[in-house]
Amino acid sequence: MTSEEIKEVKNIGSWFRLKNLIGLKNNGRSFLYDLLKSQEDTVFKLYMGEETTYASDYVSAKYLYEEEYVFREPFIGKYFNTNMLGGRKPSMFCNGEDHATKKADTMKVLEYRMEKISLKDLNDVIESEMKAIDVTKGKGNNFEACLENVAKCVADSLILGKSLHNRDDWKDWFDSSLKMFNFHPWNFGEAADRDRCLNAMKQTPTVQNLDKILPETTQTMEGETFELMHNVHFNCTPVLSWLMISCIARFTDSLTEDERQSLRDEASLLFREETDSTFEERLSKSEKIDTFILEIIRLNTPHLAGTYGRARKDFVMESKTGRYQIHKDDLLCTFVYAIHRDEEVFEDPFKLKMTRDRKIIENQNVCFGSPLVMEPTVNNHKCPADRVMINVLKMFLAHFTRCDVNITSDVTCSYTSSERLACTDEPLVVEKFVYKE
Numbered sequence: 001m002t003s004e005e006i007k008e009v010k011n012i013g014s015w016f017r018l019k020n021l022i023g024l025k026n027n028g029r030s031f032l033y034d035l036l037k038s039q040e041d042t043v044f045k046l047y048m049g050e051e052t053t054y055a056s057d058y059v060s061a062k063y064l065y066e067e068e069y070v071f072r073e074p075f076i077g078k079y080f081n082t083n084m085l086g087g088r089k090p091s092m093f094c095n096g097e098d099h100a101t102k103k104a105d106t107m108k109v110l111e112y113r114m115e116k117i118s119l120k121d122l123n124d125v126i127e128s129e130m131k132a133i134d135v136t137k138g139k140g141n142n143f144e145a146c147l148e149n150v151a152k153c154v155a156d157s158l159i160l161g162k163s164l165h166n167r168d169d170w171k172d173w174f175d176s177s178l179k180m181f182n183f184h185p186w187n188f189g190e191a192a193d194r195d196r197c198l199n200a201m202k203q204t205p206t207v208q209n210l211d212k213i214l215p216e217t218t219q220t221m222e223g224e225t226f227e228l229m230h231n232v233h234f235n236c237t238p239v240l241s242w243l244m245i246s247c248i249a250r251f252t253d254s255l256t257e258d259e260r261q262s263l264r265d266e267a268s269l270l271f272r273e274e275t276d277s278t279f280e281e282r283l284s285k286s287e288k289i290d291t292f293i294l295e296i297i298r299l300n301t302p303h304l305a306g307t308y309g310r311a312r313k314d315f316v317m318e319s320k321t322g323r324y325q326i327h328k329d330d331l332l333c334t335f336v337y338a339i340h341r342d343e344e345v346f347e348d349p350f351k352l353k354m355t356r357d358r359k360i361i362e363n364q365n366v367c368f369g370s371p372l373v374m375e376p377t378v379n380n381h382k383c384p385a386d387r388v389m390i391n392v393l394k395m396f397l398a399h400f401t402r403c404d405v406n407i408t409s410d411v412t413c414s415y416t417s418s419e420r421l422a423c424t425d426e427p428l429v430v431e432k433f434v435y436k437e
């Protein structure tokens with residue numbers, strides 16, 4: 001076959017479709033990866049509730065970044081949109097004008113908030129919430145809930161201008177919004193969870209000032225409040241807390257003692273206030289911590305497959321293994337787990353390497369929906385909070401290096417658990433957690 005030839009995408013799953021779903025349930029993303037490795041093409045099809053074409057290298061993934069080739073649908077979100085946001089579609093699932101309006105408003109709110117809250121302020125929130133972690137109440141089994149609380153307070157402070165400390169309300173909302181089928185004709189159950197969170201949001205500085213922050217928006221203020229709720233409750237809190245778990249687990253199981261010490265040393269420089277530099281300057285120069293976080297979001301990307309898009313038209317998808325015919329209405333998805341483990345890009349790709357070139361990770365890392373080097377705009381679906389989230393994780397890790405911790409659970413991540421995504425196979429149990437200055 002010549003390199004000009006156009007191939008049809010091969011379905012590599014079992015003819016018995018349920019077997020694919022069971023494989024995913026039992027073996028998580030490693031099921032997909034093993035299938036991929038058993039054949040030559042990096043673009044392949046598999047039945048996953050609907051026949052899906054996976055783009056699993058950085059060449060083919062680019063067709064999903066912008067709206068020229070694909071359009072968004074709620075996909076699986078259609079089941080839980082009603083619970084989450086009373087049926088309102090967040091910008092992530094929108095296209096064209098609708099997407100541009102909602103995304104522009106989110107970006108303006110974020111810009112406004114970043115003028116009000118500095119990284120140093122966010123650092124203070126992280127520090128005080130980590131100091132407040134008390135694992136004695138739950139005998140160490142409540143540690144992940146404590147981290148969720150840290151993540152929630154960061155999200156609230158960053159986006160809403162005030163910590164709401166309502167982790168349990170958020171958790172009720174999050175769990176109920178992931179239920180596929182439910183029935184709530186009146187304000188009970190999931191609808192009550194949603195309304196409780198919405199009412200708390202209405203009392204925050206950001207929501208109370210929305211008419212000043214977005215004077216020209218064509219959205220209703222209620223609509224933008226739902227969008228902010230989606231940002232805090234869905235886009236930020238759970239994802240950030242999973243990444244915090246990954247930071248702790250990989251700090252523990254993937255580094256040598258010398259590497260751990262070098263991160264502690266860099267963290268102590270970051271927190272040394274009697275220097276000539278600002279906190280922000282010191283944070284940007286914390287290169288070892290930066291490398292560690294970039295490796296975490298490469299190896300432990302919370303969504304191992306995604307972004308999704310539906311083909312707008314017939315087109316030819318180029319990939320590392322050839323050219324493939326995509327048909328209008330095909331469901332496409334990036335296979336992030338494989339893109340982040342491409343051995344031609346990352347030497348020894350399964351290893352967390354503190355010596356890895358940060359520029360290479362940034363070029364190929366799609367943890368935030370498209371490569372880190374791509375700017376988020378109203379014309380693409382890149383996460384608008386990518387940079388600030390990396391900084392938040394850097395500050396979190398720096399604080400964590402100061403803590404005296406006794407982890408009693410196994411921190412291994414085999415990527416085989418469909419429930420735990422990518423962090424640890426088992427919930428993290430921490431029987432001692434003391435923040436030391």
Ligand code: HEM
Pocket residue numbers: 091092093103106110155159231232235236239240243302303306307308366367368369380381382383384385389
């Ligand atoms: C570590 C935390 C976060 C991670 C890993 C993350 C990751 C992502 C990813 C992968 C996407 C693309 C989804 C898709 O294409 O279907 C996305 C989109 C988005 N994220 Fe984030 N996100 C994080 C935090 C946040 C925060 C704090 C906000 C608050 C403003 C936010 C707002 C958004 C929005 C509005 C979109 C939709 C963008 C669009 O469709 O144009 N994210 N994020």
